[in-house]
Amino acid sequence: MNRFLSSAAIALLCIACATPPLAGAAESLASRVQRLEDTKQIHDLLIRYGLMLDSKDFKGYSELFSKDAVWIGGFGSHSTPAGIEAMLLKYMGPAAPGTRNKDNFHLLTNEIIQVDGDRAKAVSKLIFYVKSPEGRPTPQMAGHYDDEFVRENGQWKFSKRVVQGDIPYSDPLQPEKKP
Numbered sequence: 001m002n003r004f005l006s007s008a009a010i011a012l013l014c015i016a017c018a019t020p021p022l023a024g025a026a027e028s029l030a031s032r033v034q035r036l037e038d039t040k041q042i043h044d045l046l047i048r049y050g051l052m053l054d055s056k057d058f059k060g061y062s063e064l065f066s067k068d069a070v071w072i073g074g075f076g077s078h079s080t081p082a083g084i085e086a087m088l089l090k091y092m093g094p095a096a097p098g099t100r101n102k103d104n105f106h107l108l109t110n111e112i113i114q115v116d117g118d119r120a121k122a123v124s125k126l127i128f129y130v131k132s133p134e135g136r137p138t139p140q141m142a143g144h145y146d147d148e149f150v151r152e153n154g155q156w157k158f159s160k161r162v163v164q165g166d167i168p169y170s171d172p173l174q175p176e177k178k179p
Contacts, residue, residue: 038115041156042149046124049158050106056095058088066150066157072172073163104130104140118151119159126163142167 045064052061062085070077071084078087095101111124124145132138148160164171 035115038120038151038156039113042113042115042120042122043111045149045156045158046108046111046122046145046147050108050126053088054101054105056092056099056101058085058092058094061085061088064158065161066152066159069158070160071158071163072161074165074170074172077172102131104128105137108145120149120156122147122149141165143170 049061049064052058052064062081065071065081065084068080069084070079071087072078075087075091078084105128107127107129109125109127111122113120113122122145124147126141126143126145127139128141128143129137130140143163143165146160146162146164147158149156150159151157162173164173
């Protein structure tokens with residue numbers, strides 16, 4: 001017997017695969033592909049967050065957030081893209097045109113993304129580096145992000161971002177204890 005299928009056998013196999021019992025499998029495949037595309041878009045959003053922050057493009061940074069987003073971290077709690085942009089300008093100051101940040105940067109990694117339709121959640125790690133007096137990158141803080149996302153006008157955006165310090169420890173969701 002020939003080890004290769006004839007063209008007629010392949011055609012019959014293709015017709016059999018297109019019958020209704022497997023129609024659900026095709027939808028499932030489409031759903032899985034969509035989830036992979038969504039996960040990639042959210043991954044890219046996470047990376048753009050760090051790039052915009054480190055380049056002090058606060059307007060571009062704020063556009064990564066949904067219209068009713070909340071950012072919670074060491075600078076308190078801030079809402080809406082305009083409020084988040086104002087927070088960064090207040091605490092970090094505006095960048096001079098053409099300025100390249102040579103003093104610090106965020107390393108973002110280890111994201112775990114869970115997509116559920118037009119909403120998603122993620123947890124990821126960060127290390128914040130600053131330039132030492134000798135000009136070397138020196139870790140200043142290690143922490144993590146707890147994120148929620150929403151698809152808004154066809155694009156994934158942050159709906160909630162909580163920045164927590166692991167080393168040194170800080171939890172912006174817990175009230176400070178007074179001595």
